[in-house]
Amino acid sequence: MTPEVSLSIDGGFLRPLVETDVHQGYVDGLNDPQVNRYLDGVKASVQTAQSVCDFVTADRRSPSSVLWGIWTHESARHVGTVRLHGVEHRHGTAHIGICLFEPRCWGRGLGAAAIGVVTRWAIDALGLRWIEAGAYEANVASQRAFLSAGYAWAFDIPGKYLLEGAPTTVKVYAARA
Numbered sequence: 001m002t003p004e005v006s007l008s009i010d011g012g013f014l015r016p017l018v019e020t021d022v023h024q025g026y027v028d029g030l031n032d033p034q035v036n037r038y039l040d041g042v043k044a045s046v047q048t049a050q051s052v053c054d055f056v057t058a059d060r061r062s063p064s065s066v067l068w069g070i071w072t073h074e075s076a077r078h079v080g081t082v083r084l085h086g087v088e089h090r091h092g093t094a095h096i097g098i099c100l101f102e103p104r105c106w107g108r109g110l111g112a113a114a115i116g117v118v119t120r121w122a123i124d125a126l127g128l129r130w131i132e133a134g135a136y137e138a139n140v141a142s143q144r145a146f147l148s149a150g151y152a153w154a155f156d157i158p159g160k161y162l163l164e165g166a167p168t169t170v171k172v173y174a175a176r177a
Helices: 024-031 049-061 110-126 140-148
Strands: 007-009 012-016 066-072 080-088 093-100 130-136 152-163 166-176
Touching: 007 110, 012 110, 024 049, 049 066, 066 110, 080 110, 093 110, 110 130, 110 140, 130 140, 130 152, 140 166
Parallel strands: 093 130
Antiparallel strands: 007 012, 012 066, 066 080, 080 093, 130 166, 152 166
């Protein structure tokens, strides 16, 4: 699913990523332990320009996800992504995740703004009624971003997932139409 739409946020905009948007800063960010500490799949192997392009291609072809790039007005290249995935039209549900791979953009409210506009788009354009996000208990910044974007804590999943080799709790947040 690749909608032809751009979403405005304070200080920037989002639009679905295409392969030509992949740049070395994106790849390096995904490989940076400070950036990817709370990301799950990216740490399975070292990311390359090709592996990231392959991911963008697969996402563009998927009927159940949209990978949005986050641009700021001061940057010619995107500084992060928001991924709406697992879209289930029959139930009106989806999952959402975010990665700001440019640390200079952290703490500015950019993540919450991006989560908020993608969530509103998913509810309005796709008719979704429940959008869910999981965050490791230690990932306080992500939890704050989801709460600031209008999400509410829904439930915890204790001990199922590993963070740095140890069982941890994942806190699940949801936005509801």
